[in-house]
Amino acid sequence: MKAKPYQIEALKAQIQKQYKGALIYGPDFSVTEDCAEQIIPFIIPKKDDFSFIKITKSQLKETPTLLLDEGNTVSLLGGRKLIWLKDADNTLAQAVEDYITYIKSDTFLLITADNLLKSSALRVFCENNESVLTVACYADEEKDVRFLIQNYLKTKGYTVSENALSLLQSRLNENRQATKNELEKLITYLGERKHVEEKDVVEVISDTSSATADMLVFAVANGQHKEADNALRILFLNGENPVSITRILSLHFNKLLIGADLVSKRVSGEEICKKLLRANQFRLKEQLLQQVYKWKKEYLCKTLQLLLEAEQQTKTTGMPAELIVERAVTMITGLGKRLNH
DSSP states (O other): OEEOGGGTGGGHHHHHHTOSEEEEEOSOHHHHHHHHHHHHHHHOSSOOTTTEEEEEHHHHHHSTTHHHHHHTSOOTTSSOOEEEEEEEOGGGHHHHHHHHHHOOSOOEEEEEESOOOTTOHHHHHHHTOTTEEEEEOOOOOHHHHHHHHHHHHHHTTOEEOHHHHHHHHHHSOSOHHHHHHHHHHHHHHHTTOOEEOHHHHHHHOOTTHHHHHHHHHHHHHHTOHHHHHHHHHHHHHTTOOHHHHHHHHHHHHHHHHHHHHHHHTTOOHHHHHHHHSOGGGGGGHHHHHHHHHHSOHHHHHHHHHHHHHHHHHHHHSSSOHHHHHHHHHHHHHHHHHHHTO
């Protein structure tokens, strides 16, 4: 069964009784991680070393039977067991298929992966198997941000006025972890109070959370080294994950790629902006259109490949992740500068 991230809570009973596993995938790791963390307590209310096992792609490649071995081993403390297979990709499709097919225990297999093509063997198997739930996770859209804010505050025991909710939606960006960090700041500010008003948001949540990300992506695509470096420094100081930054950039350049395709179909600039920009980004529509017309598909594809490689390097090399991202940003900004001349 296919599901959206916001449907997970409603599917709790089915996840507990009907499914042997779940595949959660998509380009926004903060959303996939969040969805995975949401499912875990459905299966094991309390994590411990016997009921909760994490297996990485590299571990499974070193020990091909590890997944089946863990699936056949019951928890020493009784109750159900959950295996979280992290960073999965198409090379693990057969291992996952063997697990779902042959494991007869009630151990739940939770799989998280980056973006998977429709033709991916791992995705195809999971989507076509009635005992596996699949959840596609992409960067939160405006409606998703609104739902996330409201639901996050509700689970923490807080209510929020309509005006405060609208203001939070406009000030928080599509990056889920950053949104949660800002909401935690708000909760700390409220203290004993359990209701969020508009004035609380004005006091605590600055209008720079999404603005800084916008500053970065537009500066990079415009070839503005100083502005890009400044925005990147602010994001790092605010605790933004380096991988998250590569995905914020990838999201922007994917939008430019979509824009280039729309231009080839003679879609108007106004319609392009409506399709690619959030409501609170329309102040940037002139910049966006300039970039859509300036960046050619070949350069956009090259840039997206560079960002993908940078993300992979943060996971597979010993180099500091921030340095890897800084280098990628410098290279892409340099390309943007050359395209301006």
